Amino acid sequence: MTDEHKPHAPAPMVDEVSEFEVLEIAVRELAIEKGLFTAEDHQRWTEYMHTLGPLPAARLVAKAWLDPEYKKLAVTDGVKASLEVGIDWVNSMPTKFGTPSDYCNLRVLEDTPTLHHVVVCTLCSCYPRPILGQSPEWYRTPNYRRRLVRWPRQVLAEFGLQLPEEVEVRVEDSNQKSRFIVLPVRPEGTEGWTEDQLAEIVTRDCLIGVALPRPGKTANDPRPVRPALKPYHH
Amino acid sequence: MSKPHYDREHHAKKATGIGDPQCFKGEAPPPKFKVGDKVRVKDLPDIFYNRAQVYTRGAPAVVAELVYESPAAEDESWDNTENVTWFYSVIFKQKDLWPEYPDTFANDTVETELPERWLEPL
Numbered sequence: 001m002t003d004e005h006k007p008h009a010p011a012p013m014v015d016e017v018s019e020f021e022v023l024e025i026a027v028r029e030l031a032i033e034k035g036l037f038t039a040e041d042h043q044r045w046t047e048y049m050h051t052l053g054p055l056p057a058a059r060l061v062a063k064a065w066l067d068p069e070y071k072k073l074a075v076t077d078g079v080k081a082s083l084e085v086g087i088d089w090v091n092s093m094p095t096k097f098g099t100p101s102d103y104c105n106l107r108v109l110e111d112t113p114t115l116h117h118v119v120v121c122t123l124c125s126c127y128p129r130p131i132l133g134q135s136p137e138w139y140r141t142p143n144y145r146r147r148l149v150r151w152p153r154q155v156l157a158e159f160g161l162q163l164p165e166e167v168e169v170r171v172e173d174s175n176q177k178s179r180f181i182v183l184p185v186r187p188e189g190t191e192g193w194t195e196d197q198l199a200e201i202v203t204r205d206c207l208i209g210v211a212l213p214r215p216g217k218t219a220n221d222p223r224p225v226r227p228a229l230k231p232y233h234h
Numbered sequence: 235m236s237k238p239h240y241d242r243e244h245h246a247k248k249a250t251g252i253g254d255p256q257c258f259k260g261e262a263p264p265p266k267f268k269v270g271d272k273v274r275v276k277d278l279p280d281i282f283y284n285r286a287q288v289y290t291r292g293a294p295a296v297v298a299e300l301v302y303e304s305p306a307a308e309d310e311s312w313d314n315t316e317n318v319t320w321f322y323s324v325i326f327k328q329k330d331l332w333p334e335y336p337d338t339f340a341n342d343t344v345e346t347e348l349p350e351r352w353l354e355p356l
Contacts, residue, residue: 079253090253104253105302123285149289149344150332165338173346175285176321177255177304 048093053133054204056085057181060108060131061207062198065186071110074183078106087131102129103177109170109209110183116167117182118156118209120148121174128179132207138223139208149173159210160221172209182209189215245315255304261318262303265350271297272356273324275348284308286352293331294356295324298345306349319350 032039060081064071074081079089089104106128109117121127122145127135138144148155152169156162163169172180184206190198205211205220241247249257267273277291285307301323305315328335328342335342 090256091251103255105255107301122287122289152328152342153339165341168341168343169339170325170343170345173287173344175287176301176307176347176349178301178323178347 045093049129049134052129052131054131054207055199056082056087057128057131057207058199058202059085059195060181061183061202062195064108064183065190065198066195071183074108075110078108078181079104081108082106082131085131089130092130102126102179105178106131107178107180108183109172109180111185113185114167115170116163116209117170117172117180118148118152119172119174119180119182120145122146122149123175126174126179128181132181132204136204136220136223156210159205161211181207184209184213187212187214245313255302255321258303258305258315258318260303262320262350265300265320265322267297267300267320267322267350267353267355269297269299273297273322273353274356275324276352276354278352280308282308283311286348287346289331290326290346290348293326295326295330295353297322297353298325299323301347304349306351321347321349322353323347324353 028042031037032042060074063084064074064081070081070084082089089102089106109119111117120139125135125140125145127139129135144155149171152171153163156169174180184202186198187201190201200218201213201215203211203213203218203220206213211220245254272294273296274294275286275290275292278286280286299322301321303318303320304310305318309315309317323345324347326344326346327340328344329337329340331344
């Protein structure tokens, strides 16, 4: 087992309950009390959300690398292209018009040898959850959100990604109703690969744009976890 | 006078099976800008909720795409969905947003979406 495949316990970036989480619990309990939805509804939606993950998006990228027609569709109509990898943005649970706050406008950002996209939501933490699952902890931190838009090269370097100056770094600030995934350039050394093989190297980090796919690399790098200033003990 | 009836599900009824922002398609007046137009982000007052980032205010940008029609966030947050407007994806040069951005990486850009009311021709 290589180092990057070693299982590590999913430790949170910050182990304290934020004010937003307290707010969510308070609003949720009020909504249940008022009868807007039931506790069972909430449990069902939560469990559904946790079934989502980045595999469909990886599949979408792999298909786009192999099929130029599909790539064209992905770049012009991400919602339609998602159907082919099993993701129906419009008719999915729980609302059937987009999961709450996700909306239904996926844009697939095509990288070129001279253009690299990276996605952030500076205002909150908008993320294409139907096709990527829950966002990683770091994506939601003020640290990433504040700094990426202003010092993208430095932040990418902290993720281990250093790009030459000829490559334009385009930060996509996801602030309205579109949600974004990155379609990276197909790496060298993948000639003749099947769709399954290609999908394996398209990790979540590649789809956000903080990493580039490369043969043999099939997992995200673990992120350093720093102790909380005000730790929360269960 | 009877209490006006408020249908709290009006958005759900409109968007179910169609999607949001797709459910607002065709409701906006004709777009004022086209792809390639040079625009500037207005610095409008923002006492309440909106989604036009402060760092973009006053900065020049280029329209990259007309993305969809929707009410602006500052209206929709108050459930005012009557003024549907075009949304534009615009691209800024990093240097125009942060004067201290290094010249070495002068090609670097930021792309984001704004409703029509936040943009003026440049």
